[in-house]
Amino acid sequence: MKVREIRVPKRNLGNTNIEVSCLGLGTVKFGRNQSVKYPENFDLPNDKKISELVKSAEELGFNLLDTAPAYGSSEKRIGDLFQQQKISRHNWVISTKVGEEFENGKSKFDFSATNTELSIKRSLNRLQTDYLDIVLIHSNGFDEKVFDETDCLPTLQRLKKEGLIRAIGVSTKTPRGAIRAAELTDIIMVTLNPEMQADLSAIERAYELNRGVLIKKVFNSGHADLKEKNLQYALETPGVGSVIIGTLNLDHLQNNANVASQL
Ligand SMILES: NC(=O)c1ccc[n+]([C@@H]2O[C@H](COP(=O)([O-])OP(=O)(O)OC[C@H]3O[C@@H](n4cnc5c(N)ncnc54)[C@H](OP(=O)(O)O)[C@@H]3O)[C@@H](O)[C@H]2O)c1
Numbered sequence: 001m002k003v004r005e006i007r008v009p010k011r012n013l014g015n016t017n018i019e020v021s022c023l024g025l026g027t028v029k030f031g032r033n034q035s036v037k038y039p040e041n042f043d044l045p046n047d048k049k050i051s052e053l054v055k056s057a058e059e060l061g062f063n064l065l066d067t068a069p070a071y072g073s074s075e076k077r078i079g080d081l082f083q084q085q086k087i088s089r090h091n092w093v094i095s096t097k098v099g100e101e102f103e104n105g106k107s108k109f110d111f112s113a114t115n116t117e118l119s120i121k122r123s124l125n126r127l128q129t130d131y132l133d134i135v136l137i138h139s140n141g142f143d144e145k146v147f148d149e150t151d152c153l154p155t156l157q158r159l160k161k162e163g164l165i166r167a168i169g170v171s172t173k174t175p176r177g178a179i180r181a182a183e184l185t186d187i188i189m190v191t192l193n194p195e196m197q198a199d200l201s202a203i204e205r206a207y208e209l210n211r212g213v214l215i216k217k218v219f220n221s222g223h224a225d226l227k228e229k230n231l232q233y234a235l236e237t238p239g240v241g242s243v244i245i246g247t248l249n250l251d252h253l254q255n256n257a258n259v260a261s262q263l
Helices: 047-059 074-084 113-126 143-149 152-161 175-184 200-208 227-236 250-261
Strands: 010-012 019-021 023-026 064-066 093-098 100-103 106-109 132-138 165-171 187-191 212-216 242-246
Touching: 019 023, 023 047, 023 250, 047 074, 047 250, 064 242, 074 113, 093 113, 113 132, 113 152, 132 152, 132 187, 143 152, 143 175, 152 165, 165 175, 165 212, 175 187, 175 200, 187 200, 200 212, 227 242, 227 250
Parallel strands: 023 064, 023 242, 064 093, 093 132, 132 165, 165 187, 187 212, 212 242
Antiparallel strands: 010 019, 100 106
16 A cells, blocks of 8 residues: 555644644653553664654645653754754644653652743753644542642643643543543543543534543553554544544554555
8 A cells, every 4th residue: 555645634723723644643652651651561663763753644644743741852853853853833733731740660740830930941952843733641640639728720821821832731640630621621622442441522512612632542552452453533523623543653653654644
C-alpha cells in the first residue's frame, strides 16, 4: 500500500478553533522508557527514527503531536527535530502538559502557580516555539483536588489570555474529574476503548458543551488484542476529536492511519 493513498481526516476540536487529524502521534516513547506500562521494554529511538516517524505521520495527514514534561526528553527532541529538519511549526498542533515531571526515574507533581508558569516557559524553550497550541493538566490521580485546591487552572487561564496558549484542558484520571474538566476547560484527554468505558459520560458531557475530546490508551498501552476494533470504536464515539496513539513502528503508524482514513 502506498503511503500517499492514506490520509487521516481532520476534525474540529470542540469550540477551540483548532483543527486536528483524528489520529495524533503520542510521544512518550520518544523520551522515556522507564516506569512505563507497555508490554515490552524498548530502547529510546535515535534521531533518524524520530525524524522518519514524524515525516511519515505528516505524509499520512497527521498534524497533532502529544508530548509532556513527564515524557523525559520528548519535548526537547521534538523541538530539536523541528529546528534541524526545518519542519514548519505552524503545520503542527502541539499538545503538552503541566503538573508532572519525570526525573531520575521518578515522577513528581507540582500544581502551584509558580511551577505551572515555570513549566510553560520551559516547554516553550524545549520546543523552541513562542506559543503552545494545547496545554493539559497532567493529573496525579486527584483530579478534583487539583481543580479545587491548587492555582494550576487559573494560571493556565491567565497564560491563555496572554496568548502563550491557544487552548487548555486536563488529562484526567477519574470519571468525575473528567466531567468537571469538561465543564471547566476547553479540552479533556480521557481513556477510551471497548474494555475501558468509565469516561463515556465525560465524553458525552464534553460533546454537549462543544469541548474538545482527546483519547489516550485506545490500545490499553499496547496490551489490547483487537487494535483495529478499538480504534474504530473510539473514532466512532460521538464527540471524539482525536485519538492519540504512541508508536515507534512505521508499519503500526500506517496501519492505524489506514483504519482512520476509511471511516
Ligand atoms: N496524560 C496521560 O496521563 C497519558 C497517559 C498515557 C498516555 N498518554 C498519551 O496518549 C498516548 C497513547 O497512550 P499509550 O502510549 O499509553 O497507549 P496506546 O496508544 O494505547 O498504546 C501504545 C502502544 O501500542 C503499540 N501500538 C501502536 N499501534 C499499534 C498497532 N497498529 N499494532 C500493534 N501495536 C501498536 C505501541 O507499540 P509500537 O511502538 O510497537 O507500535 C505502543 O506500545 C501517549 O503516547 C501519550 O501521548 C497520556
